[in-house]
Amino acid sequence: MKKGDFNIMSNIKIIESLKADLLCVIGQFFKLLTKGSNVAQNAILNCISGAIILLYVIGDRLGYSFITIDEEIKDKLKLGIIEEDEVEKDGKDLSRLYSHLKKRE
Numbered sequence: 001m002k003k004g005d006f007n008i009m010s011n012i013k014i015i016e017s018l019k020a021d022l023l024c025v026i027g028q029f030f031k032l033l034t035k036g037s038n039v040a041q042n043a044i045l046n047c048i049s050g051a052i053i054l055l056y057v058i059g060d061r062l063g064y065s066f067i068t069i070d071e072e073i074k075d076k077l078k079l080g081i082i083e084e085d086e087v088e089k090d091g092k093d094l095s096r097l098y099s100h101l102k103k104r105e
Helices: 003-035 038-061 066-082 086-091 093-103
Strands: none
Touching: 003 038, 038 066, 066 086, 066 093, 086 093
């Protein structure tokens, strides 16, 4: 086996592990939402941040830079704002997230 082949296999194994971790985090998130208690607030925040981190790392492993992912997110937000997505109409969530991301630049 060539060194390059080993790196590809290692990368695939890591991606599969990250995907499994993501499913576990999402499952835990949904489970916490059913509890509805204030005790779960930190755990819910932990799940949200963990899922975002896992998705960025999976994207990176698949060859997308963090900047590319950020730009794609901003493009999707702009589109949702322009098309007046239901979430945008109800509370301007997309606009607020877009503004937050723009401030980080």
